[in-house]
Amino acid sequence: MNYIEQLKAHALKVTPQRMAILEEIEAAGHIDVDHLYEILRMNFPSISLATVYKNVNQMYELQILEAIKVPNHKLQYEITKAPHIHLACDSCGSVMDMQQCIGELIDSAESESGYRLNHSTVVLNGLCPSCQKKSA
Amino acid sequence: MNYIEQLKAHALKVTPQRMAILEEIEAAGHIDVDHLYEILRMNFPSISLATVYKNVNQMYELQILEAIKVPNHKLQYEITKAPHIHLACDSCGSVMDMQQCIGELIDSAESESGYRLNHSTVVLNGLCPSCQKKSA
DNA sequence: TAACTAAACAATAAAAATTATTATTTAAGT
DNA sequence: ACTTAAATAATAATTTTTATTGTTTAGTTA
Structure with missing residues (x-):
């Protein structure tokens, strides 16, 4: 880029x-x-x-x-970058990207709502594998 | 509730x-x-x-x-509430909910990443119908 | 390449947002 | 009602963010 x-x-x-x-x-x-x-x-x-x-x-x-x-x-x-999913760990605060296409999601939301969308933020929160071990 | x-x-x-x-x-x-x-x-x-x-x-x-x-x-x-999509207008700042199921998205992200997910924030940004008119 | 102009910069100050502290009050279980 | 741990209000302190001003710089033009 x-x-x-x-x-x-x-x-x-x-x-x-x-x-x-x-x-x-x-x-x-x-x-x-x-x-x-x-x-x-x-x-x-x-x-x-x-x-x-x-x-x-x-x-x-x-x-x-x-x-x-x-x-x-x-x-x-x-x-x-291209719209993608963020995986965020609530424990250590680390953020990871998942290159999974969410274009369909955006398209259908746009047509159903009447909004004109140009940008997306998808954050899924939880525990990363490493923090899961610590708390287990 | x-x-x-x-x-x-x-x-x-x-x-x-x-x-x-x-x-x-x-x-x-x-x-x-x-x-x-x-x-x-x-x-x-x-x-x-x-x-x-x-x-x-x-x-x-x-x-x-x-x-x-x-x-x-x-x-x-x-x-x-149940995981859902937020539509946010960059112009007026209003936020709207869309009750569309994103359970599948979460499930597949979880199994592919190894994260244990418990929460999601999906924000799609753009212009709401009303602000589209204003700027047009 | 030298000079010009609009924009970006650093430094500082100011404002706004957030958090910590402490004495008082209150919720909820005896 | 009494007791105790926790929540509250008030205040102060801290942190974060924004605004201001004079100086410097990028990008253009000649």
Whole structure:
């Protein structure tokens, strides 16, 4: 995926900070603003938390990013990909993707409701295999 | 649904505040903490915002409530019912329920992933019919 | 490549949202 | 009614998020 083109397509200037934000989110898979800020500071010691918030929110609104909420954990962001399912562990907070097509679900919901849909967030909560063992 | 029994089942005392919180959320369908607080103050002039936060979070963690995030809007809470689909309008922030069964989806995700799932949040974002007209 | 312009940046301050603390009150079981 | 553990209100503190302002930078134009 070409982030430069994607930013330009949304009339956002291609800055080193924005590129780094996107690259770090991609590398992490799923990450919250705080943690992202900590990582970015390694390469951009002067970056400000407000910049991270501003850009992440901006990209979220433009749907370059999407957000996943897990109880007791901060909002986690990821790069928007094809609609898919998130498996979230309530115990350790980890999020896993399942590349299963939910296009049919979206299509039927759209036609039944009259909504025009453009985006989906499917989060299934539970315990990951590893946390199941711990609590057993 | 009997809220008294539900609270007791989770070892939460049945207080007028808790009952009112549950009843108001049910009445509203979907509501954020701030708005809920404003409504509760009508009947409980002395209730504190912290009490609302504490109880809503508590009930959320116990899955008596669930939360829906819409961009640019605060977290909205609703009474946990059968797993269903939320349609959320990015423009006006309204949330609508669709009583469509997603049990199959959950079952297949569970068996494929090894996760033990107990809860689901499916949010499909877009524009509601009314906001489509406005922007057209 | 030098200069221009609009936008992004860092730093700071401010505002908003959330959580913690403590003394008082209340629910529910004896 | 009495007792005890828990919930509440009030307040303070913390955390998260947003706004502001002056400076810097990206991307364009000449």
